[in-house]
Amino acid sequence: MRQAERGIFDLRRGLPILLKDSSGDILVQAVEGLNDESLAALQSLAGSKAQLVLSRHRMAAMGHKEAPDVVALSLATLPDSLGLRELAWTRGAQLPDVTALSQGNRAHRAALRLLGRAQLVPAAVACGVAADQADAVAAEVSSGNLLAVDAAEALRLCDSGPGGLARISEARVPLAEAENSRFVLFREADGVHEHVAIVIGEPAQWPDAVPVRLHSSCLTGDLFGSLRCDCGEQLRRGVAAINAQGGGVLLYLSQEGRGIGLANKLRAYGLQDQGLDTIDADQVIGFSKDERNFRIAHQMLDQIGVAKVKLLTNNPSKVEALQRAGINVVAREAIYGQVTAQNQRYLQTKANRHGHWLHDLLGEQDEPESAEPERLPAPGAVSGA
Template sequence: MHQVERAIFDLRRGLPVLLMAGESRVLVQALEGAAEAAVARLGELAGTSPALVLSRHRLATLGAGEGGTAARLPLPAGRVRRRLECLAYGATPAASLGEAGLDECRSALEGAEPADLAALALMRRALLIPSALVARVDASRGEAVQAAVADGTLLAVKAEQAARCLDGAGGLLRRVSEARIPLADADECRFILFREPDGLREHVAVVIGDPPLEAPEAAVPLRLHSACLTGDLFGSLRCDCGEQLRNAVAEIEALGGGVLLYLAQEGRGIGLANKLRAYTLQDSGLDTLDADQVLGFGEDERRYGVAVDMLDALGIRRVQLMTNNPLKMAALAEGGIEVVERQALYGSLNDHNHRYLSAKADRAGHLLDEVFRARR
């Protein structure tokens, strides 16, 4: 297993990781799940006071994002973990700095260093809150830290490698297994599972009917569907994902066959735990995009390079794309897939998902006019 993937697992377990950037050595730990004693040990091991790295999205929420980039916030003595959590992803962002007792630190924000940005990339890849505790290793602690690396109690990773962990499979996606699985709306279906090279994500290509795979001139009906446990499996009314999934299968079947890519990108790429946190924020009045920003994420954290790799593996170069999202069209085109035609794909509008769909249409550019017109 590569060092970066091991680092992600250690961070998810609440363990620190050493990032190496040139001559600099920085200890990194996820704030999420870190015990109070573990936070204290980070500073003791490094020999310096920890800082909290916040994403540009979280900083903007706190009214401290003038630089438009991530930043590190030196932490005063006597910090309390609950206050740090409030600062990193508190549900009352306007008051977070004051509530955490860190108003005086606003002017102390420092520009993020390469290791800090690499730390945030690791947190995103690990589906953790995108903030990180970091502590520069003092020269006086260098030998002790190196000894911890040597005996295997501390993992060391190059910052430049960690920073690339969000870049995707890079053409190394592995086709693992497949089986025929008849569906209620499409009797002839084949599920093909692909695994990313780091082993952290698995995606499924659902081949419906008998589409013209590996026929360069054919435009294959295609749906890119990001996994949604709450909508796809439980029929949540907060979104229209489940309806879109079933409608896509039925429509592809009606067209004589095509492909549905079921992508492990829960919550627009932030993961199930963070999606549930975002739902709680939405219940307090935020829309879906603002809720994600409060947690430190962008409007859409998904990357579609893996979808391009799956299509390449299936021999598909031209598609008839079922989507309301222009970003998906652009991502496929950037990956060398020709989108011959866009076909709208709608779910139903209800009292629970109205604000969600409105935000996607008004702020994220999704093409949903027909959905709202039908409700009038």
């Protein structure tokens, strides 16, 4: 899958790649970073007019609720690069005259999945390679100017999630809330993401059910104390809670903005300032309500030697993901931040649309107020496990 992994980096650098498939080869390039010159060069090399490839989430945001997962649009008049960017993620944009709206094929699906792994806006321009341009495209591949990626291989890479996780380095890092702490860094095989396990206390002295928290990175909240979310408070309270219970593990996962990356998170913040909630804002940019893959957490815990946990979380998806992966989650304990005027709507959206267990915090309905952790069934007894 090495070529597919390289494809992620080329797309992120603003370069085109060739996606090879039995249904026909296509040249694809991210709309993000596209300019008029690169658009013209792409069409010239392929010998065909570009299509715009969008996700069903972006199509739904433009009023096309029944669109398939991936849509290939043939526009009567192809906009310039600025116009394509507006169609890709601007709120209120409407499709111009469309000569054909079709379900994307395997190569189109691969293009959007690779863009997602690159944390770019899931929108691409795609040009089918004309027969009379096949030799020219092959020459570009042979010269090393153009990367060729098998579409099926790209999809296998994206479907497999993080694989080949490597334990790279570690060091003692005393924390204000937990002086006896070690940071263990893991790197994914594709080289895009690095994650940190904060090992608190002495593993030999941990409780039978190890206190564990999965914390997705949040630059704005964790580092700068943003009032838009409760992430920073949850992070520090999570470390303190694990330390108070005899030690355990906090997994700091490189999943900014629920997996869409910092650039897209800031775009979503701009849309939230226009009145959208966090889920609808992500949809406008073309993403689902949660792009994270928690399988990485299972791999990290496995390498640390943790199989039975008490999970500190308000998110049912994290419980279910670890249960499905074979981690014995025997109990769950809430971990709250502070409700403020700035983050209340965000927390309400997480409770009402993500299903997070926050109603007690928000005072919206009765939930157990006991300080005792919630006991959970064994993995096989969980619905969907």
